Amino acid sequence: MSESRNAILGKLRAGRDAHPLTPPESDFAVLRNKRWDGAERLERIKRMMEAVHTEFLETTEADWPADVQAFLTAQGTRNLLFGPATEAGGRLSSEWAASGMAGGPELIPYADRVETFKERLFDGIDAGITTTLGAIADTGSLIVWPTPEEPRLMSLVPHMHLALLRADALYDTFWQAMTENRWADGMPTNALLISGPSKTADIEQTLAYGVHGPKRLVVVIVR
Amino acid sequence: MGETSINFAKASSAALQDQQLRGNFRRAMDGLMSKRAVQFADTAEWNGVRTLGASVRLRALSKLPELLEKLEANCTKNGIQVHWASTTDEANAIVLSIMQRVNAKLVVKGKSMVSEEMHLNAFLEKHGIESLESDLGEYIVQLDEAMPSHIIMPAIHMNTKQIAHLFKQKIKEAEYTEDVAQLTDLARRVLRKKFATADVGISGVNMAVAETGTLCLVENEGNGRMSTTVPPVHIAVMGLEKVVEKLEDVPPVISLLTRSATAQPITTYVNMISSPRKEGEKDGPNEIHLVILDNGRSGIYADEELRNTLRCIRCGACMNHCPVYTKVGGHAYQAPYPGPIGSILMPQVEGLEKRGELPHACTMCNACVEICPVKIPIVEIMGRLRSEAVHPGDAVRGAGSHASKAEAMVWKGWSMTYASPLAYQFATALLAKLGNAAPASLPLLKEWTNVRAKPRFANRTLHALAREKGIPDV
Ligand code: SF4
Numbered sequence: 086m087s088e089s090r091n092a093i094l095g096k097l098r099a100g101r102d103a104h105p106l107t108p109p110e111s112d113f114a115v116l117r118n119k120r121w122d123g124a125e126r127l128e129r130i131k132r133m134m135e136a137v138h139t140e141f142l143e144t145t146e147a148d149w150p151a152d153v154q155a156f157l158t159a160q161g162t163r164n165l166l167f168g169p170a171t172e173a174g175g176r177l178s179s180e181w182a183a184s185g186m187a188g189g190p191e192l193i194p195y196a197d198r199v200e201t202f203k204e205r206l207f208d209g210i211d212a213g214i215t216t217t218l219g220a221i222a223d224t225g226s227l228i229v230w231p232t233p234e235e236p237r238l239m240s241l242v243p244h245m246h247l248a249l250l251r252a253d254a255l256y257d258t259f260w261q262a263m264t265e266n267r268w269a270d271g272m273p274t275n276a277l278l279i280s281g282p283s284k285t286a287d288i289e290q291t292l293a294y295g296v297h298g299p300k301r302l303v304v305v306i307v308r
Numbered sequence: 309m310g311e312t313s314i315n316f317a318k319a320s321s322a323a324l325q326d327q328q329l330r331g332n333f334r335r336a337m338d339g340l341m342s343k344r345a346v347q348f349a350d351t352a353e354w355n356g357v358r359t360l361g362a363s364v365r366l367r368a369l370s371k372l373p374e375l376l377e378k379l380e381a382n383c384t385k386n387g388i389q390v391h392w393a394s395t396t397d398e399a400n401a402i403v404l405s406i407m408q409r410v411n412a413k414l415v416v417k418g419k420s421m422v423s424e425e426m427h428l429n430a431f432l433e434k435h436g437i438e439s440l441e442s443d444l445g446e447y448i449v450q451l452d453e454a455m456p457s458h459i460i461m462p463a464i465h466m467n468t469k470q471i472a473h474l475f476k477q478k479i480k481e482a483e484y485t486e487d488v489a490q491l492t493d494l495a496r497r498v499l500r501k502k503f504a505t506a507d508v509g510i511s512g513v514n515m516a517v518a519e520t521g522t523l524c525l526v527e528n529e530g531n532g533r534m535s536t537t538v539p540p541v542h543i544a545v546m547g548l549e550k551v552v553e554k555l556e557d558v559p560p561v562i563s564l565l566t567r568s569a570t571a572q573p574i575t576t577y578v579n580m581i582s583s584p585r586k587e588g589e590k591d592g593p594n595e596i597h598l599v600i601l602d603n604g605r606s607g608i609y610a611d612e613e614l615r616n617t618l619r620c621i622r623c624g625a626c627m628n629h630c631p632v633y634t635k636v637g638g639h640a641y642q643a644p645y646p647g648p649i650g651s652i653l654m655p656q657v658e659g660l661e662k663r664g665e666l667p668h669a670c671t672m673c674n675a676c677v678e679i680c681p682v683k684i685p686i687v688e689i690m691g692r693l694r695s696e697a698v699h700p701g702d703a704v705r706g707a708g709s710h711a712s713k714a715e716a717m718v719w720k721g722w723s724m725t726y727a728s729p730l731a732y733q734f735a736t737a738l739l740a741k742l743g744n745a746a747p748a749s750l751p752l753l754k755e756w757t758n759v760r761a762k763p764r765f766a767n768r769t770l771h772a773l774a775r776e777k778g779i780p781d782v
Binding site for chain 2: 108
C-alpha cells in the first residue's frame, strides 16, 4: 500500500511544483469580531437551542442535584446514567441518597466498559447526565469532551440527555472557544459540539426528533 | 461515446415527464433556497466568511502533499492507522482486508459520498458482508435499491407516501403510516439493534485536520456518532482533498457548510475524532483506520484551473440553486455527485468518454458560482470540459472522445461565414427569404420546436434595415 502512498504524494508534488498556488491570506476578523455581552450570550444560546427543541432547566450550584431529581421524577424517568467518578457524579449520588425521595429515578453508574454494559445501555436506560465545557452563542452549541469518567455513549444512547452548563462558561464563537483554550495543543479522543436533540428532515423535509440519538436534550443551567 | 457512456439527455427527458418527481424537487429546492438566504442575510458577514473559507481551502491545496503527510504523521501518533488508495478498487480491497481480519459480518455506515464513489455496499455484499446505511435518507434509498439523488438529502426525490409504502413493503414489523414521526421511530428501532451488534462502523470525513490528526464529521441524526463509537472498529474514508491545515480552519468551513447545505447555523452534532479508545476509556472503537483515496484527484490537482474543483466542501448548494438540477433531479445524472459540482467532478474522475455529456447539463446561468461558499468557478470549468470533450488534450481522461465530424463542420462553416462579410450577407439574405419555409420537423430544429415556438426570421436583415437608416456597412 505504501506504493500507492508514494505514487500519490509524488504525483501531487509534481503537479503542485509545476504550477504552484499562492493562496490569499486567511483573515479571521469575521469570526474575531462576533461578540455578544454576557447576558446576551446566554439569551442567544437559549433562543437558538430552543428553536431546535432543546429544553432548559435553570438552577443554582447548591440546588442542581435536587432540582434534577425533582425534574426527572416529575417526568416519570425511571433511571439516570451518570459518571460516578466525576465531581458532579459524586454530588448526585450523595445528595440523592440523602434526600430519600421516594419513587424518584434510580442512579445507574457508567462504570464498566461498554462491552459488558451494552445490552443494558441500549435497552434499559431512560436518561444520561454529563457535564459540558461550556456553550457557544454564535450557533447555540454545547461543548462536550467525553472522558474515561464520562464516556461517549452517555450523551448518545439514552432517550434523554441532560447536560450541566455553567452560566459563566460561555463563548461567542466556536473559533473563539478553540483558540482561547488552545485546543490544538491536545485534542481528546472525541470532542463534540451538541446543538439539540438528534433530528432528521430526510422524509420530505419534515423535521422529526430522536431519530438515532436522544429524543430530548435538557440543558441544566447552573448559576 | 463508449458503451458505458451515461445518457443524461434520455434520463433527463424521462425525469421531466414525471410530474410527481418534479413536484417533490421543486418544493424541496424552493424551501432550501429561501431558508439559506435567511442564513446569509448579512452580506458583509457572508462575504467575510466566504472569503475566509475559500482561503482556507486554497491554502490547504497549496500545501496538499505536505498536509497529507502531516495528517498521516499526526493520525499515526494518535493511534489512527492510515491507508492510501490510488483507485476505488484498492480502497475497497483495503476496507475488505480490515473486515476480514476482524471477521466482520455486519457493518453500519454513516453517510459518505466517497463510499458511494467506491460502490462499497455492493462490493461488500459480494463478499458476504452486510453493509447497512444508517443515515435515514441513505437507509430509505438503500431499502429502495436506488441511488441517492442529492448529496445532502439522499431521498429528497421521494415524498412521505412513497416512503410509507416502501417501509411497509420492506420492513417486517412495519404498519402502514404516513406519520413522519412514526416512520422515523420505526427506523430508529430497526437501526438501534444494528448499531449495538455491528462489527465495524464506516464513516466519511467532512474535514481532516493535519495539525492535530483530527477527523471532523458533521451530522444531525447521531448515526455518525453511533457508527464511529459503538462498533469495535471504525473505518473512515476520505478523498485526499479533504484535509485542512489547522484546527482553527474548521469553524469557518463548518459554518459555510451547514448554512449552505440545510440552512442550519450548525448541525446537531459536530464530531471531532482524534484517536481510538485510550487506556481507561470505557467506549469508542479500539481501532480506527483512515483510508485516503485518490481516484483521479491527483490528476485534477496537476491542472491549475481544474484544481479548483478540489476546493469543494460538498454542501450541495449548487444543486439546490441549479435550474437544470431542480427540474430533472439527481438521478438523471446517474452519478454519485449530481448537479453542477457533479457535472464538473464526474468527467474528471471517471473520464470524458463516460461522463462527457454532463458538462452540457448546464445553462451557464452562473447561479452555482454565485452561491458556492468557497467560490469555485464552476461555469468556467464547465466550459473548459465542454471543449476538452471534443478536442484532444492530456489534462482530462477521454479528451476528444466526444468529437463529431458533423459538429466540427457546422462550426467551421459558422466561423467561415462570420469571417467573410460577403458570405455573411449571402447567408442572412438567404435565411430572410427562405428561413421561414423550413418545416418545424427538421432534424435539430425539431428538438427545439417540440416545446417552443419555431423562431421566425425577419424578412429583412439587420444590415438592410441599418442601411435604410443611413448607417453604412463597415
Ligand atoms: S461546488 Fe460549491 S456549492 Fe457545490 S457542493 Fe461544492 S462547495 Fe457546495
